Amino acid sequence: MSEGIVVMGQVNLFQVVVGILALAAAIGVVHSKSAVSSALSLMATLFLTAFLYFAKGAYFAGVVQVLIYAGAIAVLFVFIVMLLDLKPSRVAIPGQKGVALLAFAATAMFVVVVALLAVPGLFEPGLQESNLTALSAKAISYNFVSTYMLPFQATGFLILAAIVGVIMLAKSVRSPSNESRGEP
Amino acid sequence: MTPLLWSLFLVPLVGVAVLTGVPVILMVERRGSAWLQRRTGPNRVGPFGLLQPMADAIKMVFKEENQPARASKFLFIFAPVLAILPPIVGFSMIPIAQPFTINGESFAVQIVKSDLSFLFLLAITSLHVFAVLIAGWASNNKFSLMGALRAGSQMISYEVAIGLCLVSLVVSYGTLNLSEIVTLQGAGSRLAFWGFFMQPLVFLIMWVSVFAECNRLPFDLPEGETELVAGYHTEYSGLKFGLFFLGEYAAMYLASALMATVFLGGYNIPFVSPDQLVSFVEGLGLYGDQATWVASALSAVSFAAKVFFFMFVFVWVRWTLPRFRYDQLVGLGWKVLLPLATINLIGTMIFSFLQKGAY
Known part of the structure; x- marks a missing residue:
């Protein structure tokens, strides 16, 4: 087993407890009947994951996790779900077969990712534990605009494309006839 | 005393200080509003009515608590807790007084001494909005x-503006x-290093945004x-309402x-x-460690005075300006403050690049 894998470093009691809580919250995301509880569980999962980062000494990653994911993106999820006021019956739930297929796909993906991480030397510069903990905010930001400039910009472009795509999808749902019979 | 022990000792101290x-x-708000509106204000409980907040607190503790029949039980109780936690935890990042020494060893008056304390503070305060959202949803009330x-x-709209402002500040402080x-900011005893003089526009944008972030009038x-009974805490009573109340004022203190x-x-x-400051105290006849203790206390008083200035402006503005319309509020955030903050950020970046050169 290679020593550099974040997932498999030394584990203490704090990490175990937080990990179990995070898993419970993650189960809550899929298991909740109401969409709002689901979104709140998602927020709890993201928040608890940040504690795992803290426990590993990756303070910057942890803080950014809370700030961006728990503090901004999860808030937007909760906000939108509340705004739309989805009733449990109106949420489309894939059938028994669909759930099994999705679960299988997710598990397979997880296994593949872990297997790739376990190959020594494949992700040498990015994911070594010592790399993660030693980096200060300054070093991380410096890397963003020097070594990893291209991936950084590419990710930004990808997100922009996703936003444009979301707008297109959201627009196509609303037909003009629906719009005219809005509120009285 | 070890630094860790000192930090642990500071935790209840800071918590109690915020809650007191x-x-x-x-009291300032109630008497101040009365003064601004040419009323008398509460003056019956204790000397000059100074015990009024205590009477309010006792009333809140003993009031009957109602819970709407179809409210979400866990979230209804969880929301007030979430309202009070982030503002108080946020205070652990704030340096309250200048460091003092015991036997030559330096102690900072700050609970969490992290290189990322600014980001930590932002991350914690960004969770405050959940309390409001959860409270409103869990009450099962339109x-x-x-x-x-x-x-x-x-809060999301104005958080964006605040975030950009703070990035400008981080760029100029490095x-x-x-x-x-x-x-x-204390270097060389010159005011020119104060954030207010370095980034006046950011100061203005942030001051306006903080009012919106704390849900204070005019926002x-x-x-x-007149429209929503009492908004997200309509259904809350007794101590749960008290926690929202406390959380709101604690958030104002944290922002200040x-x-x-x-x-x-x-x-x-x-x-x-x-x-x-230390040499001034030494001039009064105190030496070594004791001089740093007195200097530290004096700087804490200075900090408290500055915080109180902002708190007073919160009260002053609340009783002076009328409430905005909602579209005006959102328009101000997205169409005025955000572009201004962005332009300021770009300007700051260019300036600091010319001044300091590349990293």
Whole structure:
């Protein structure tokens, strides 16, 4: 087993407890009947994951996790779900077969990712534990605009494309006839 | 005493200080509003009515608590807890007074001494909006939900502007460490290093945004009485309402403390650098460690005065300006403050690149 894998470093009691809580919250995301509880569980999962980062000494990653994911993106999820006021019956739930297929796909993906991480030397510069903990905010930001400039910009472009795509999808749902019979 | 022990000792001290600050500002608010409106204000309980907040607190504790029949039970109780936690935890990042020494060893008056304290503070305060959203949804009441949604969109909108402002500040200070930021502002006993003089536009944008972030008038749309009864805490009574109340004022204190820290030089006394303060105290006949203790206490008083200035402006503005319309509020955030903050950020980046060169 290679020593550099974040997932498999030394584990203490704090990490175990937080990990179990995070898993419970993650189960809550899929298991909740109401969409709002689901979104709140998602927020709890993201928040608890940040504690795992803290426990590993990756303070910057942890803080950014809370700030961006728990503090901004999860808030937007909760906000939108509340705004739309989805009733449990109106949420489309894939059938028994669909759930099994999705679960299988997710598990397979997880296994593949872990297997790739376990190959020594494949992700040498990015994911070594010592790399993660030693980096200060300054070093991380410096890397963003020097070594990893291209991936950084590419990710930004990808997100922009996703936003444009979301707008297109959201627009196509609303037909003009629906719009005219809005509120009285 | 080890630094860890000192930090642990500071935790209850700071917590109690914040929670005692709330009744103080409450009294200032009630008597101040009366003064601004040419009324008398509460003056019956205790000398000059000073015990009024205590009477309010006792009333809140003993009041009957109602819970709507179809409210979400766990979330209904969880929301007030979430309302009070982030503002108080946030205070652990604020440097409150200048460091003092015991037997030559230096102790900082700050609970969490991290290089990322600025980011930590932002991360924690960004969770405050959840309390409002959860409270509004869990109450199972239309007015509550509408108040919560208003609060949510308002807080998210203005958080963006605040975030950009703070990026400008970080660029000009070159650090994310709040105590380093304060040290930089105290350097050379010149006011020119204060955030207020370095980034006046950011100061203005942030001051306006903080009012929206704390749901204070003129931006208290989430609780607009004339439209929404009381907004997200309509269904709350007794001590649960008290926690929301406490959380709101604690958030105001935290915002004031942050503004004082990054714009007004934190615990520094104007025109006096920390070293000069220590030598001034030594001139009074105290030496060594004791001089640093007194200097530290004096700087804490300076910090408290700055925080209180912002708190007083909160009260002053609340009783002077009328409430905005909701579209005006959102328009101000997205169409005025955000572009201004962006332009300022770009300007700051160019300026600091010309000044310091590349990293």
